[in-house]
Amino acid sequence: MRFLLILSLIITQSCTGQNLNNSSFTPGDIWKDADGNHINAHGGGFYYEDGTYFWYGEHKNQNSLAQVGVRVYSSDDLYNWKNEGVALSVSTDPNSEITTGSVIERPKVIYNKKTDKYVMWFHLELKGQGYAAARTGVAISDNPLGPFKYIKSFRPNTKIWPKNIDDSEKVYNEEDEKLEWWTPEWKESLIDGLYVRRDFEEGQMSRDMTVYVDDDGKAYHVHSSEENQTLHISLLTDDYLDFTDTYVRVQEGGQNEAPAVFKSGNTYYMITSGLTGWDPNPARSFKSKSMLGPWEKLGNPAVGEEAELTFRSQSTFVLPVAGKKDAYIYMGDRWNPKNHRDGRYIWLPISITNGKPEFKWHDEWDLSFFDTLAP
Ligand code: DGJ
Numbered sequence: 067m068r069f070l071l072i073l074s075l076i077i078t079q080s081c082t083g084q085n086l087n088n089s090s091f092t093p094g095d096i097w098k099d100a101d102g103n104h105i106n107a108h109g110g111g112f113y114y115e116d117g118t119y120f121w122y123g124e125h126k127n128q129n130s131l132a133q134v135g136v137r138v139y140s141s142d143d144l145y146n147w148k149n150e151g152v153a154l155s156v157s158t159d160p161n162s163e164i165t166t167g168s169v170i171e172r173p174k175v176i177y178n179k180k181t182d183k184y185v186m187w188f189h190l191e192l193k194g195q196g197y198a199a200a201r202t203g204v205a206i207s208d209n210p211l212g213p214f215k216y217i218k219s220f221r222p223n224t225k226i227w228p229k230n231i232d233d234s235e236k237v238y239n240e241e242d243e244k245l246e247w248w249t250p251e252w253k254e255s256l257i258d259g260l261y262v263r264r265d266f267e268e269g270q271m272s273r274d275m276t277v278y279v280d281d282d283g284k285a286y287h288v289h290s291s292e293e294n295q296t297l298h299i300s301l302l303t304d305d306y307l308d309f310t311d312t313y314v315r316v317q318e319g320g321q322n323e324a325p326a327v328f329k330s331g332n333t334y335y336m337i338t339s340g341l342t343g344w345d346p347n348p349a350r351s352f353k354s355k356s357m358l359g360p361w362e363k364l365g366n367p368a369v370g371e372e373a374e375l376t377f378r379s380q381s382t383f384v385l386p387v388a389g390k391k392d393a394y395i396y397m398g399d400r401w402n403p404k405n406h407r408d409g410r411y412i413w414l415p416i417s418i419t420n421g422k423p424e425f426k427w428h429d430e431w432d433l434s435f436f437d438t439l440a441p
Contacts, residue, residue: 088145090432093377093412094400099139100148107137108399108409111174111276112385113184113210117142119388120210122153122173122186126406132156132170136188138211144387144395144433153212154186154205163219164203168193172324172382174277175210176285178306184210185306187277187287190219200271202289204307221269222287222300222309228262229358230314235259238266257318261292270298270313274323276383277302278357281329286357290323291315294341297322299357314358322350327357328384328394335423337367337396339380344401346375351423367396367416367423377427379412392418393436396425 086100097105107123114120119141125134138153154173156166164170169191176185183206190203203219227236235258242260245252252260265271275289285306291298297320300313316322322338329335334354340347349368352361368376379398387393393415400410414425415435428435 086146086148090145090430091413091428092430093414093428094410097147097411100146103149104408105139105147105149105411106407107139108401108406109172109382110397110399110411111172112383112397113175113177114385114388115177115210117388118210119144119385120150120175121147122175124171124173125152126409128405128407130169130403130406131167132164133166135164136170136173136186136214140211150211153207154188154214154216157216162216163190163192163201164216165193169197170203172275174275174383176277176279176306177210178285179283181305183208183305184214186214187275189273189275189289197273200273200291202272202275202287206307217307221265222272222289223298223311223313224269225266226311226313227266228259228298228313228315231259231262235263238263253319256292256295259315259318261295262315265292272298274325276325276327277306278327280357284357286327288325288327288336290325294323295319295321297325297338299359301358312358316359316361317352317363320350324381326381326384326397328386330392330394330418333421335384335418336361337381337384337423339376344403346378346380346400348374349376349381349398353421364422367425369424370426372427377412377414384416387433387436390433390436392439393433394418394423396423 110123136154173188205214
């Protein structure tokens with residue numbers, strides 16, 4: 067009897083394509099949504115509301131250019147995900163900044179209590195310009211599932227100096243332009259603000275990014291700037307739709323991308339990667355008592371075999387698990403540049419050991435992992 071029941075379950079599942087029986091994470095495997103298709107939401111961002119998690123990510127085809135837009139999935143247990151369609155569509159208008167063939171990466175959605183709107187920020191590169199535009203884009207919706215309406219994209223912090231740059235560095239220096247990349251003089255000048263000065267009039271570069279909403283409702287945009295050499299953290303306006311004039315440089319010359327921020331107790335943590343394109347490299351981690359720094363370096367949070375490649379992944383988000391204390395999931399992409407839609411998701415449980423975030427490889431794990439963590 068039991069055998070017949072199991073058989074009929076298997077048959078029903080394969081006929082309807084329904085796949086809602088996951089009860090664990092198997093990092094790096096094909097991860098099927100409820101329709102039986104590998105989840106297509108790369109460079110993901112997560113938002114939780116009233117028992118539902120929303121997963122926003124880049125819909126990828128074989129190459130990395132945006133052909134569809136930002137896809138959204140929903141789940142009530144983090145293991146099983148339903149494809150909810152396209153939250154932000156590319157535009158068929160060739161003159162649109164988000165036209166088909168542009169680059170739309172690392173979408174992150176936050177909710178604004180004051181305006182009752184959902185705000186999506188993402189990294190945007192204009193069609194046909196490779197990664198030269200280095201802009202951030204913003205879209206808005208009344209519903210977490212979208213549709214999100216594109217508002218604008220721009221290079222942030224035009225004609226504004228970071229809060230933590232010396233007055234002596236706020237002067238255009240024509241010697242800057244003569245510096246050859248990777249020389250000690252270039253590095254020194256870079257750390258002093260070479261590219262902040264260069265981009266002062268046109269706005270600062272903004273590539274890999276995340277957004278983080280603090281307990282007090284203030285939201286921050288964190289991005290790789292200055293030719294990916296230095297991170298910038300900027301305070302957003304109260305409606306989350308724009309930048310204020312407050313921003314800081316973080317890890318000057320540190321070459322960080324793929325930032326993911328979370329808070330445990332009164333400490334902010336950030337996980338990033340180095341710069342090797344789609345190839346994995348050792349992750350980094352930092353901590354701070356304030357989002358605006360100073361951020362202290364903590365080293366590679368990945369521990370064990372293949373930690374030097376972050377288990378062949380690159381960070382995209384750290385998700386606090388709802389209803390569990392000190393339960394955070396490292397979420398990374400295992401990119402496949404030969405066939406981007408086949409990119410895999412590496413989710414691993416974080417533990418904070420001696421004030422440092424750490425994650426180890428697990429072939430399979432589930433949320434009960436967090437119940438075993440020492441208080
Ligand atoms: C690394 C970034 O982290 C990705 O989001 C993407 O921009 C690739 N570089 C492009 O090479």
